[in-house]
Amino acid sequence: EPEVTQTPSHQVTQMGQEVILRCVPISNHLYFYWYRQILGQKVEFLVSFYNNEISEKSEIFDDQFSVERPDGSNFTLKIRSTKLEDSAMYFCASTLLAGRSYEQYFGPGTRLTVT
Amino acid sequence: QKEVEQNSGPLSVPEGAIASLNCTYSDRGSQSFFWYRQYSGKSPELIMSIYSNGDKEDGRFTAQLNKASQYVSLLIRDSQPSDSATYLCAVSDSNYQLIWGAGTKLIIKP
Numbered sequence: 001e002p003e004v005t006q007t008p009s010h011q012v013t014q015m016g017q018e019v020i021l022r023c024v025p026i027s028n029h030l031y032f033y034w035y036r037q038i039l040g041q042k043v044e045f046l047v048s049f050y051n052n053e054i055s056e057k058s059e060i061f062d063d064q065f066s067v068e069r070p071d072g073s074n075f076t077l078k079i080r081s082t083k084l085e086d087s088a089m090y091f092c093a094s095t096l097l098a099g100r101s102y103e104q105y106f107g108p109g110t111r112l113t114v115t
Numbered sequence: 116q117k118e119v120e121q122n123s124g125p126l127s128v129p130e131g132a133i134a135s136l137n138c139t140y141s142d143r144g145s146q147s148f149f150w151y152r153q154y155s156g157k158s159p160e161l162i163m164s165i166y167s168n169g170d171k172e173d174g175r176f177t178a179q180l181n182k183a184s185q186y187v188s189l190l191i192r193d194s195q196p197s198d199s200a201t202y203l204c205a206v207s208d209s210n211y212q213l214i215w216g217a218g219t220k221l222i223i224k225p
């Protein structure tokens with residue numbers, strides 16, 4: 001069964017460094033998402049991406065963040081100048097969004113630790 | 116502010132019993148409703164989606180939707196220890212963005 005994949009599974013970085021989190025969505029899906037979940041807290045929406053551009057973004061998704069679909073398969077989240085409070089699990093999700101299928105399928109996540 | 120509310124629990128249920136999880140949402144225009152299961156340290160896993168009023172059954176799981184009351188529930192029949200997890204309710208707004216509840220922690224006692 002097709003699944004969303006994410007790399008790396010765990011990323012440790014120093015405060016102020018840039019990180020790139022990578023995702024490969026399910027191949028025929030059209031909408032892609034990034035979410036984060038700080039330990040013990042709610043899943044939080046960051047950004048959605050459709051047709052090679054940002055569709056929606058939350059107030060969390062400020063100038064520190066960017067997304068890109070550099071080729072036909074990868075979907076990346078870049079965090080510039082990381083802060084301690086960026087430490088969280090980052091999840092990529094994708095959906096077909098055709099007909100009534102709005103179901104989002106999640107990747108396994110990347111645990112980001114900023115020291 | 117669009118909100119999704121869930122009782123944080125923990126909800127403790129004996130093995131073999133029915134677990135009932137509830138969720139309310141504030142946006143009356145919401146059209147799509149989802150239940151995800153999340154084991155500790157893992158990603159959310161979709162277990163049920165429901166779009167119309169009424170019940171939807173899938174194996175041991177039944178989702179119930181009442182749009183007039185802005186209420187979604189998940190029933191788990193014949194609960195197993197492997198069902199112990201946090202159950203997240205998510206509601207899709209008109210932009211297909213998911214609004215998440217904080218989750219209910221379910222513990223199935225053998």
